[in-house]
Amino acid sequence: MYVSPIREPLIKGNKDYSQVTKDILAPMAGTPSKYWYMGMTIAGAAALFGAWASFMTVFYGIGTWGTNKTIGWAWDITNFVWWVGIGHAGTFISAILLLFRQKWRTSINRSAEAMTLIAIACAGFFPLIHMGRLLLGFFIFPYPNTRALWVNFNSPLLWDVFAISTYFAVSLVFWYVGLIPDIGTVRDKAKDKIRKAIYGFLSFGWTGSAKHWSRHETISLILAGLAAPLVLSVHTIVSFDFATSVIPGWHTTIFPPYFVSGAIFSGFAMVLTLLIVTRKALHLEDYITVNHVESMNKIIILTGSIVGIAYLTEFFMAWYSGVEYETYAFFNRAFGPYAWAYWIMMTCNVITPQLFWFKKIRTNLVATFIISIFVNIGMWFERFVIVVTSLHRDYLPSSWTMYKPTIVEVGLYVGTLGLFFTLFLLFIRVFPVIAIAEIKSVLKSSGEHQKHADHE
Amino acid sequence: MNKYITAYYNDEEDLLKGIKQLKSKGIDVADVMTPFPVHGLDKALGFRRSRLTRVAFIGGAIGGLTGFLFQAWVFTKAYPLNFGGKPFFAVPSFIPVTFEMTVLFAAFSMVIAFFIRSNIGPGAKTIIHDERSTDDRFLLVVDIQEDEEVKQVEKALAEAGALGIQFKA
Numbered sequence: 030m031y032v033s034p035i036r037e038p039l040i041k042g043n044k045d046y047s048q049v050t051k052d053i054l055a056p057m058a059g060t061p062s063k064y065w066y067m068g069m070t071i072a073g074a075a076a077l078f079g080a081w082a083s084f085m086t087v088f089y090g091i092g093t094w095g096t097n098k099t100i101g102w103a104w105d106i107t108n109f110v111w112w113v114g115i116g117h118a119g120t121f122i123s124a125i126l127l128l129f130r131q132k133w134r135t136s137i138n139r140s141a142e143a144m145t146l147i148a149i150a151c152a153g154f155f156p157l158i159h160m161g162r163l164l165l166g167f168f169i170f171p172y173p174n175t176r177a178l179w180v181n182f183n184s185p186l187l188w189d190v191f192a193i194s195t196y197f198a199v200s201l202v203f204w205y206v207g208l209i210p211d212i213g214t215v216r217d218k219a220k221d222k223i224r225k226a227i228y229g230f231l232s233f234g235w236t237g238s239a240k241h242w243s244r245h246e247t248i249s250l251i252l253a254g255l256a257a258p259l260v261l262s263v264h265t266i267v268s269f270d271f272a273t274s275v276i277p278g279w280h281t282t283i284f285p286p287y288f289v290s291g292a293i294f295s296g297f298a299m300v301l302t303l304l305i306v307t308r309k310a311l312h313l314e315d316y317i318t319v320n321h322v323e324s325m326n327k328i329i330i331l332t333g334s335i336v337g338i339a340y341l342t343e344f345f346m347a348w349y350s351g352v353e354y355e356t357y358a359f360f361n362r363a364f365g366p367y368a369w370a371y372w373i374m375m376t377c378n379v380i381t382p383q384l385f386w387f388k389k390i391r392t393n394l395v396a397t398f399i400i401s402i403f404v405n406i407g408m409w410f411e412r413f414v415i416v417v418t419s420l421h422r423d424y425l426p427s428s429w430t431m432y433k434p435t436i437v438e439v440g441l442y443v444g445t446l447g448l449f450f451t452l453f454l455l456f457i458r459v460f461p462v463i464a465i466a467e468i469k470s471v472l473k474s475s476g477e478h479q480k481h482a483d484h485e
Numbered sequence: 486m487n488k489y490i491t492a493y494y495n496d497e498e499d500l501l502k503g504i505k506q507l508k509s510k511g512i513d514v515a516d517v518m519t520p521f522p523v524h525g526l527d528k529a530l531g532f533r534r535s536r537l538t539r540v541a542f543i544g545g546a547i548g549g550l551t552g553f554l555f556q557a558w559v560f561t562k563a564y565p566l567n568f569g570g571k572p573f574f575a576v577p578s579f580i581p582v583t584f585e586m587t588v589l590f591a592a593f594s595m596v597i598a599f600f601i602r603s604n605i606g607p608g609a610k611t612i613i614h615d616e617r618s619t620d621d622r623f624l625l626v627v628d629i630q631e632d633e634e635v636k637q638v639e640k641a642l643a644e645a646g647a648l649g650i651q652f653k654a
Contacts, residue, residue, distance in 0.1 A: 046520060046621035171559070179559040183568055188581035195585040199592045206596060209605075210619070214520070217616040233600065234609030237619050239517040241603045243527050247535040248599050252592060255541075259588045266581055466521040 039133055039471060041315040046469050053463045054218055056311040061458060064310060072450035079444010082437045083158060091161040093437040100420045100432040105159040106270075107412040108442050111295065112152035113193065113267055114288075114408060117260055118296020119145025120200060123207070124256035127249070132474070133324050135467040136316045139211075140307065141300050142204040143460070147452045148299075149197045151445040156189070158441060185269035192266040199259055203252045209235050210245070210466045264292045271415065277358035278419035281346065287339035291408060294332035294378070297325050298404035303453065305398045307462065316463050319392050326391040329404065333382030336411075340379065354424065362418045366431060370414050377407025488629040489515065490638055491614045492647035493622040497523040500623040503645040504529045507627075510641050516626040518618040537602070541595035548590025552583040615649075 044052070061069075085093050096103050119141035126134040157166050169190045171180045180187050213235035216228035235241070268288035271279035301322065308317040347359035362371045381403045385391040390400075422429045456462070494500040497519065504514055504526075514530060556579045560566070565573045600606045618624040625647060627638055635652055642650050 047617075050520075050620045171555075177564060179564055181566070181568070182556045182560065182582055183571070183575060183578045185581075188585075191582045191585040195589045199588060202592055202596050206599075210521075214619040217613065217619045230608045233605040233607060234611035235605060235619070236611050236613060237518040237520060237624075238603075239519065239523075239526050239530055240532060241605070242519060242522040243532050244535050244537055244599050244603060246522050247537050248541075248595055251538055251541050251595060255545075255588050255592050259585075262581070262584055262588075269581075469521040 037318075037320050039136065039318070039320065040468065041318055044315070044472065046472070049468055049472065050214060050218065050465055052313070052315070053461050053465050053468070054215065056313075056457060056462065057215070057459070062310070065454060065458070068450065069454050072447045072454060075443050075447025076451050077444075077447070078440045079442075079447055082440025082444055085437045086158055086161070086441070087163055091159070093435060095433050095435045095438060097430060097432070099423060099428045099430045100417060102416050102420065103432050104413075104434050104438045104442060105155045107409065107416050108445065109152050109155035110267055110288075110412045111409050112148045112155070112445065114264065114292035114295045114412075115299045116145040116148035116152065116196075116200075116296065117264060117289070117292035118300045119143070119148075120196075120203075120256050120260040121293050121296065122300070123203065124253040124260065127253040128257060131324075132471045133321055135464055135471055136318075136321055137300065137304060137325075137463075138467070139204075139207070139460075139464045140304065140456075140462045142200065142207070143456045143462075144300060144303060144453065145200050145296075146197070146204060147449050147456075148296075149193065149200065150452070151449050153193060153197070154445060154448075155441075156193075185266060185273050188266045189270060192263045196259060196263045199252070199256055203249075203256055206245070206248060206252065207464060207467075208460060209233050210237065211461045211464060213237065214465055215461065261289055264289045276419050276423070277352070277354040278362070278415065280355075281343065283339055283342055283346070287336065287343075290332045290335040290339070291378075291411060294329060294336055294382075295404060295408035297329050297332070298401040298408070301325055301329075301397055301401040302405065305394050305401075307457065311457065311462065313463065316468065319394070322394060322397055323388075323391050326385045326397060329382050329401075330385045330391075333378060333404070337379040340375070357422075358419055361422055362414060365418065365422070367414065367418045367421070370410050371418070374407050374410040374414050377403045378411060381407070488632075488635075488653065490627045490629060490635070490642065490650060490652050491624060492627075492642045492650040493615060493618070493624045494647060495622065497526075497623055499646055500625070501525055501529055503625070503642075503647055506645040507641055512627060512638055512641055514625055515628040518614065518624040518626075520619050520621060520623075523623070537595050537598055540598040541591045544594025545587045545591030547594075549583050549587035551590070552586030553579055556582060614653075 040049075094103070094105075096105075119138075122134050122141045123138040126138075157163060160166060169180065169187070171182075180190075209232060212228055212232040216225055216232045216235075219225040219228055265285040265288065268284035272281060272284040274280060304317055305322065308314055344359055344363075347355045350356075362368070381400050384396070384400060390396045417432050421432055494503060500517070500519075500523065504517070507514060508529075517526060517530065519526070557574060560573050560575070567573075605611070614626065615622055615624050625642070627642070629635055629638065629652075639650050639652070
């Protein structure tokens, strides 16, 4: 077999197949470390704060929020778009990079996909809670009812319902189908009976039969082929929520590609934030190497630059269109009362990712971690700027106003962050964080030991 | 329960070579259990291309048609509503839901077909011949029709470099 002598191995250390199994299953065994408990405590406390805020919203109503007649959408939709965007990285890694035959994805796809599912769950919470009356949430689905009335299929908000629920369902299936062989491994390595029974049930009776593997390969490829346009469609439809309206600053055709690249940009930042900590805490440095981090940083430069160009294009078009309202909306963004938010967005999203052009920075884990946090903050502010600055000064100057979040809204946001980290911490204890079978299938062509053996 | 012999290899390349050798001697390999998908194994065992892709296509077509026709029915027949004078049969605005339904149906029909066809599912009971076949062993199963065959197959397996040859009845 030909092995490129220049390419660095994807998996470090002299590993054979059983060593791979042992290394990846190690974090699931025994009792969790004290750092895990610490993380769980903080995340759980944040989730409880969110539970309190949800209670306040449901019990007293939307009046507990800082939104008003002019600014009807604020943190809720900002958080929704932010979380959906974060989810995109997982599907991008597992579907689009699979279609492009990027072998380095095997080390990170499992945890990124889990992150996707958790992020979509966090995102889905906001449209539900912003209805105020949660018990009427089922109204968004077309079901036969006594009023003989159907939902409005012309509305982007309804498209969102279909897009997000399909995205969640398909991502879940994709993730679980990939997980089945590894659950089989967990089952066969389990020592005690209860553990064996639970994982035996979850493994769907996986044996690793050649025919099953052959089918598994086929459906993984087709699912990737389905998930790739799906992930692009989801943020496109999310951007339609804004783009199909007639609000200056929202009504632009650039939104779909701009939102999709922004989503992948923020998603990769979140993957990096999580994995830089996870690899260290779970001792998976041999599997998630600096090369992986560097590859992800390169995608961050690309998508970050697309986002930067989109910001400039918007500005140019606002001037070039000659539309008074459009021009004012953008002038107001950069120099109005919310200019601070705009410049935080510009700094975090356009300037900081450009630092990754330096090899020293993109291969430095601490620097990457810090920049990934900056990108997360910047992308949150991007949505805040789009939503709030476009609304707060509308066509009627008499209704111009400002928006400030209340403690309840802060609680809802912090609550989803808490939920996100709680579920992620549970995930790393319950399922293997790296796709064991996929790592084994690239071990011969990309493992360190195997590579060297070929050259001797 | 039929009778069979299991044996294993420690490396996928030895496994492929072994299967070739057994085939040349006219011994059929009933099943192979591997910890990961081995390239070239499909060919060695003479598998045909999976037809699950067709299931996905048909499922997707059903989903897409259902989504599109349902929306068209709602807006032209069941409850036509005038949205700012726009056409009732507004094809472009039906596309997002149609697309999502296509993907949803294609994915689910294919995965469900995979589970049914492979006889696996939540809590399915299957025989695990060797607990290391999901770890680092490449397991081979050869079915035995008559007892006289056992010696001959065992000898062929040993010659093909297989380890841990076991006869199970």
